[in-house]
Amino acid sequence: MSKLSFEFPDGNQKEFDAGVSVEDIAKSISVSLAKKAVAGKVDGELVDVFAPLQKGGKIEIITSESEEGLQVLRQSAAQLLETVAKKQFHDIKIGEISADEDGFYVDTDKAERQVSADELDELANQMKRIIKNDASVKRVYLSKDEALKEVDGDPYQAKIISEIDSDNILFYDIAGVLTLAQGVVAPSLKNIKHFKLLSVAGAYWEGKSSNPMLQRIYGTAFYKEAELEADLKARQEAKERDHRVIGNNLDLFFVDPKVGAGLPYWMPNGATIRRTIERYITDKELANGYQHVYTPVLANLDLYKQSGHWDHYREDMFPPMEMDDDEMLELRPMNCPSHIQIYKHHIRSYRELPLRIAELGMMHRYEKSGALSGLQRVREMTLNDGHTFVAPDQIQDEFKKILKLMMDVYDDFDIDNYTFRLSYRDPKNTEKYFDDDEMWNKAQSMLKGAMDELGLDYVEAEGEAAFYGPKLDVQTKTALGNEETLSTIQLDFMLPERFDLHYVGEDGKEHRPVMIHRGIVSTMERFTAYLIEMYKGAFPTWLAPKQVEIIPVSDEKYGDYARKLNEKLSAIKIRSHVDDRSEKMGYLIRDAQTHKVPYTIVVGENEVKNNTVSVRKYGEDNSRDMSIDEFVMEILKDISSYSRD
Ligand code: ATP
Numbered sequence: 001m002s003k004l005s006f007e008f009p010d011g012n013q014k015e016f017d018a019g020v021s022v023e024d025i026a027k028s029i030s031v032s033l034a035k036k037a038v039a040g041k042v043d044g045e046l047v048d049v050f051a052p053l054q055k056g057g058k059i060e061i062i063t064s065e066s067e068e069g070l071q072v073l074r075q076s077a078a079q080l081l082e083t084v085a086k087k088q089f090h091d092i093k094i095g096e097i098s099a100d101e102d103g104f105y106v107d108t109d110k111a112e113r114q115v116s117a118d119e120l121d122e123l124a125n126q127m128k129r130i131i132k133n134d135a136s137v138k139r140v141y142l143s144k145d146e147a148l149k150e151v152d153g154d155p156y157q158a159k160i161i162s163e164i165d166s167d168n169i170l171f172y173d174i175a176g177v178l179t180l181a182q183g184v185v186a187p188s189l190k191n192i193k194h195f196k197l198l199s200v201a202g203a204y205w206e207g208k209s210s211n212p213m214l215q216r217i218y219g220t221a222f223y224k225e226a227e228l229e230a231d232l233k234a235r236q237e238a239k240e241r242d243h244r245v246i247g248n249n250l251d252l253f254f255v256d257p258k259v260g261a262g263l264p265y266w267m268p269n270g271a272t273i274r275r276t277i278e279r280y281i282t283d284k285e286l287a288n289g290y291q292h293v294y295t296p297v298l299a300n301l302d303l304y305k306q307s308g309h310w311d312h313y314r315e316d317m318f319p320p321m322e323m324d325d326d327e328m329l330e331l332r333p334m335n336c337p338s339h340i341q342i343y344k345h346h347i348r349s350y351r352e353l354p355l356r357i358a359e360l361g362m363m364h365r366y367e368k369s370g371a372l373s374g375l376q377r378v379r380e381m382t383l384n385d386g387h388t389f390v391a392p393d394q395i396q397d398e399f400k401k402i403l404k405l406m407m408d409v410y411d412d413f414d415i416d417n418y419t420f421r422l423s424y425r426d427p428k429n430t431e432k433y434f435d436d437d438e439m440w441n442k443a444q445s446m447l448k449g450a451m452d453e454l455g456l457d458y459v460e461a462e463g464e465a466a467f468y469g470p471k472l473d474v475q476t477k478t479a480l481g482n483e484e485t486l487s488t489i490q491l492d493f494m495l496p497e498r499f500d501l502h503y504v505g506e507d508g509k510e511h512r513p514v515m516i517h518r519g520i521v522s523t524m525e526r527f528t529a530y531l532i533e534m535y536k537g538a539f540p541t542w543l544a545p546k547q548v549e550i551i552p553v554s555d556e557k558y559g560d561y562a563r564k565l566n567e568k569l570s571a572i573k574i575r576s577h578v579d580d581r582s583e584k585m586g587y588l589i590r591d592a593q594t595h596k597v598p599y600t601i602v603v604g605e606n607e608v609k610n611n612t613v614s615v616r617k618y619g620e621d622n623s624r625d626m627s628i629d630e631f632v633m634e635i636l637k638d639i640s641s642y643s644r645d
Pocket residue numbers: 334365367375376377378379381383485486487488519522523525526
């Protein structure tokens with residue numbers, strides 16, 4: 001019998017006969033390790049503890065303590081779910097099943113109606129019963145023909161089997177039901193005590209929208225109860241923060257895929273938040289030496305050929321529109337070429353540099369439909385964009401200025417949970433990145449140098465640069481845990497070259513400027529999504545769509561007083577509103593709370609008599625009585641408090 005050689009994590013080597021299992025190998029180390037083993041990993045690939053190994057390599061024994069151990073637990077739970085689903089529904093077909101760091105899922109398909117969320121508890125109960133009574137798992141190997149016979153009538157399973165490159169196909173026999181191994185299952189199911197079936201949602205077979213829609217059952221599992229509880233709590237928290245849910249509850253925006261996927265509609269409340277951000281950032285930039293412009297979203301395709309977008313960014317662009325007279329018009333995916341036109345419109349002198357052009361520039365990108373998400377990733381977006389044209393010796397200073405502006409702005413929005421990422425090109429990908437080694441090396445080391453000089457921490461990421469140059473990205477986390485870029489500062493030596501930009505230097509000669517692309521608060525879409533999640537919809541007063549809700553105890557008696565107060569507040573640009581619906585007062589107050597209005601004012605007999613208001617601030621338990629002037633002073637101070645200038 002041939003021998004296989006295995007290398008352990010500590011560097012030790014051992015030989016075993018071919019066909020040895022991970023269990024045997026673990027036993028050769030210690031019986032207790034063999035007991036704890038839930039799987040093995042050979043040369044980076046997870047294997048079943050009982051699988052007869054045919055080749056050696058680097059080996060690890062996987063126990064519950066590792067990440068892979070968790071994956072095995074979840075895969076076991078998924079296969080168990082498949083088992084009980086098959087027992088429960090005889091006509092069920094099984095698509096993909098999978099486990100990862102988020103949990104597990106099983107894709108199912110039924111002829112009549114799909115598995116519903118109401119049925120999850122029953123399925124979970126049946127899983128628990130098997131774990132308690134018969135937690136053993138038998139391994140059954142079938143030939144390909146036998147396997148296909150076993151799954152007869154299930155086209156998804158048949159497809160998966162036909163794609164397996166072996167005639168020895170592993171099934172798990174759990175409680176008398178055979179399930180095709182779609183991952184590695186633990187020797188026993190007894191550890192799956194702490195699990196939860198979470199939800200159901202449609203998912204296309206093989207992820208293709210031309211394929212049938214299956215019903216995906218999501219779940220998660222942990223070795224420890226406390227970990228499951230913490231995870232469920234985090235999921236609940238994420239749901240409460242999800243900007244799509246809050247956006248709907250607070251009537252901020254909507255996206256209707258029938259009208260256009262990734263094309264959001266801003267309702268008046270959302271529009272107010274956006275307008276406030278737009279005014280804020282425009283004023284801030286004007287105060288920091290930027291000149292704001294307006295430029296068209298459409299331009300001749302030639303502009304994007306010259307800029308390089310057509311060569312390097314085409315897959316993100318909408319196809320050009322061919323007009324009657326053979327003119328090709330393109331929706332811009334970035335604003336840079338437009339701002340270059342502004343620069344080029346005059347002869348520029350070194351005295352004008354750094355020249356800072358800014359715009360709330362609308363642009364269109366053909367994002368994949370699966371990547372679209374509420375306002376976070378859209379197809380039409382308005383970027384707080386700016387391009388600074390500098391002389392080469394001004395790069396470092398300007399970079400620092402932009403960074404300072406960015407941190408100032410973050411401070412005003414109370415954003416402190418972010419990290420820096422230096423994004424470099426992937427030198428091997430010549431298709432995606434403009435080809436000029438010297439330019440890349442220079443620009444990359446310049447960015448790194450500036451960050452080091454400022455003493456800021458950052459991570460470096462290859463392959464994340466823009467096609468024209470490296471960038472500093474500011475990374476934040478969304479409520480659902482995804483990392484997203486908010487701000488970005490990008491160095492560019494390429495576009496000034498392509499568009500033959502110059503300025504007249506002190507020496508009277510022409511020189512080439514360098515371009516710095518920067519977005520401070522990102523797109524209005526992504527930034528609003530981020531703020532909704534960060535504030536959980538409870539916007540600080542300066543951003544809140546409605547700042548004051550005035551509720552008269554009786555509209556008949558005190559409505560006029562309420563409306564007069566409202567007029568007075570509106571006249572000084574406070575966003576106030578009278579809720580004179582004929583509902584119970586308690587209901588109206590609660591409604592103002594659920595809509596997270598910063599100030600709720602109740603007016604009744606006392607208030608009218610004393611010319612006062614009874615004010616309750618969002619998040620406070622008690623209301624306070626004060627004169628109208630006192631209230632105006634308080635709210636105006638509150639509104640202006642975001643700015644720490
Ligand atoms: P991403 O990597 O997120 O696709 P990008 O690096 O292509 O973004 P840039 O060209 O740098 O993006 O665009 C500037 C900013 O616009 C990004 O930092 C991001 O905050 C925002 N943004 C990019 N794409 C979208 C989108 N589809 N929806 C909303 N905002 C976006």
